[in-house]
Amino acid sequence: MSNREKYDQAFIETFEITKDQLAGLKYQDITAWDSVGHMSLIAALEDAFDIMMDTDDIIDLSSYEKGMELLAKPEYNVEF
Amino acid sequence: MGRIWDLDEHGNAPALIDESGFRVTYSELNAEAELLAGKIGHRCLVFALCRNEIGSVSGYTAFINNGIVPLLLSSHLEDALLRELLKTYSPEYLWIPKDMTGGFPCMTEVHESYGYVLLKTGYDVKYPMHDELGLLISTSGSTGSPKLVRQSYTNVSENARSIAEYLRLDDTERPITTLPMNYVYGLSIINSHFLVGAAVLLTDKGLMQKEFWNFFREQNATSFGGVPYTYEMLDRLRFCRMDLPSLRTMTQAGGKITPELHEKFAAYAAEHNINFVVMYGASEATARMGYLPPEKAVEKRGSMGIPIPGGSFTLIGDDDKPVTEPYTTGELVYEGKNVTLGYAECGEDLIRGDERHGRLETGDMAQFDEDGFYYIVGRRKRFLKIYGNRVNLDELDRLIKGEFGIEAASSGVDDHAYIFVTDEKYSGTVRDFVINKTKLNPSAFRVIVIGEIPKNDSGKTLYTELAKYYE
Numbered sequence: 001m002s003n004r005e006k007y008d009q010a011f012i013e014t015f016e017i018t019k020d021q022l023a024g025l026k027y028q029d030i031t032a033w034d035s036v037g038h039m040s041l042i043a044a045l046e047d048a049f050d051i052m053m054d055t056d057d058i059i060d061l062s063s064y065e066k067g068m069e070l071l072a073k074p075e076y077n078v079e080f
Numbered sequence: 081m082g083r084i085w086d087l088d089e090h091g092n093a094p095a096l097i098d099e100s101g102f103r104v105t106y107s108e109l110n111a112e113a114e115l116l117a118g119k120i121g122h123r124c125l126v127f128a129l130c131r132n133e134i135g136s137v138s139g140y141t142a143f144i145n146n147g148i149v150p151l152l153l154s155s156h157l158e159d160a161l162l163r164e165l166l167k168t169y170s171p172e173y174l175w176i177p178k179d180m181t182g183g184f185p186c187m188t189e190v191h192e193s194y195g196y197v198l199l200k201t202g203y204d205v206k207y208p209m210h211d212e213l214g215l216l217i218s219t220s221g222s223t224g225s226p227k228l229v230r231q232s233y234t235n236v237s238e239n240a241r242s243i244a245e246y247l248r249l250d251d252t253e254r255p256i257t258t259l260p261m262n263y264v265y266g267l268s269i270i271n272s273h274f275l276v277g278a279a280v281l282l283t284d285k286g287l288m289q290k291e292f293w294n295f296f297r298e299q300n301a302t303s304f305g306g307v308p309y310t311y312e313m314l315d316r317l318r319f320c321r322m323d324l325p326s327l328r329t330m331t332q333a334g335g336k337i338t339p340e341l342h343e344k345f346a347a348y349a350a351e352h353n354i355n356f357v358v359m360y361g362a363s364e365a366t367a368r369m370g371y372l373p374p375e376k377a378v379e380k381r382g383s384m385g386i387p388i389p390g391g392s393f394t395l396i397g398d399d400d401k402p403v404t405e406p407y408t409t410g411e412l413v414y415e416g417k418n419v420t421l422g423y424a425e426c427g428e429d430l431i432r433g434d435e436r437h438g439r440l441e442t443g444d445m446a447q448f449d450e451d452g453f454y455y456i457v458g459r460r461k462r463f464l465k466i467y468g469n470r471v472n473l474d475e476l477d478r479l480i481k482g483e484f485g486i487e488a489a490s491s492g493v494d495d496h497a498y499i500f501v502t503d504e505k506y507s508g509t510v511r512d513f514v515i516n517k518t519k520l521n522p523s524a525f526r527v528i529v530i531g532e533i534p535k536n537d538s539g540k541t542l543y544t545e546l547a548k549y550y551e
Contacts, residue, residue, distance in 0.1 A: 016522060027288075027289065031515060031516075031519060031521070031522065032521060032522050032523075034286070034521050035286040035287060035288040035313060036309065036313075036467055036521035036523060036524075037521050037522075037523065038288040039288065039312070039313055039316050040523060042316065043316075055317050055318050055319075055321070055322060056290075058288070058316075058317055059287075059288055059289060059290040059292075059293060059317070060290050062289070062290070
């Protein structure tokens, strides 16, 4: 699986949504992405890429697109 | 002077500050309260759809301080559930966010302030209300149960005073909202801080949002409250490594925190000279009944503490006699002036007076230790706390039956509800239905299909038999 596929999969499984809902998806757009869902998403992403996210990045991950930008940072080094 | 607070006493001190930095002083809050109450002009029932916004709090303050009775509901309450409540209680007015007025085209707007509007419903029926009735709270915000808790003016002011006393609140406090104000724990924070003239920092942003922490730091928040799940989230955020110099107090209620997290946060608090206060309560007791003094947080981890000032606990054993020996389980009974009047299930109930006479059987099973500290060990009633929200399981079964005409049995543990049905084809739709009704995160709900729902000879569901499917 490519990194992009792994990334998408974390969102799809955590929020029980489909691929076509991903683009532009933001925190609180759907019931599943509330604070509880956010915690599950972070756990899924940390597992998928074997990383530990910093507090600042966890709270900054406010959209599907923003997450990719954060994970591309040198400390996580996930290439999309 | 109002029925709960003397707002003017605190003059130009800020009462409310929102995320944009906008402030409302106590004098302004008082002036707005008088204006809004004046527009209504008489004692009546108002439904308030709440957000953690200035308009929402100023409306609530105006109503309760001037003898107008509000029912506080979430602004996210599902529409069908709201309509049902409107039909049941026939309020004279609604107090709602301006952006929601489109949903009520037949009602007349009579006042607007701080982003909220007052709508006259035009309903013909007006139910008489008891003189002591001050506030109505839904027993189960998430399933929109028509069952409400009737709180008196004495209940609200006594509980607020007791909380301000044991938390040693003063006008230098700046609590930040982490809970909705229609939830009694969230409301009790506002009520107690208004008594001492503190500034409440209002936001609907959550712990998982950067804006929350920016607001926290910019406005030097001194305290927040959290349900067990809040502390799990804080743990995940590696809260113990965050630098929050303004923080003085963290409180916890809304269910039992795990002893591990209790210990972790108590240790963190002790190290940073912060108070960590575990508390116990219920909407039937206005808000709070017990608290664990912060200096005992490490030593008595797992305990919810001792009765709040003015209250007392008794445990009633299987023999209906008070428990006298430590570490013996009994049903926890609380007595105090904050024990509410009773429930209302329909408009005609609003005239009812005090039916509890200061004594509440909590439905929680507890023990005390040799030093008189109480520990919750179980629950007699059929409800779960899901992310701090009370979800009545019988209510859930009833809603499913009403929607699908099928039998369902719900069970589970806190934060994990399991709904048992016998027909595979309903498993997905039942789950979607429950998620939509409760507006709680879907990960809390699982539907399990079984051959038949276990029952005893008289047809009562054997919920204990269901536990083997999820334990």
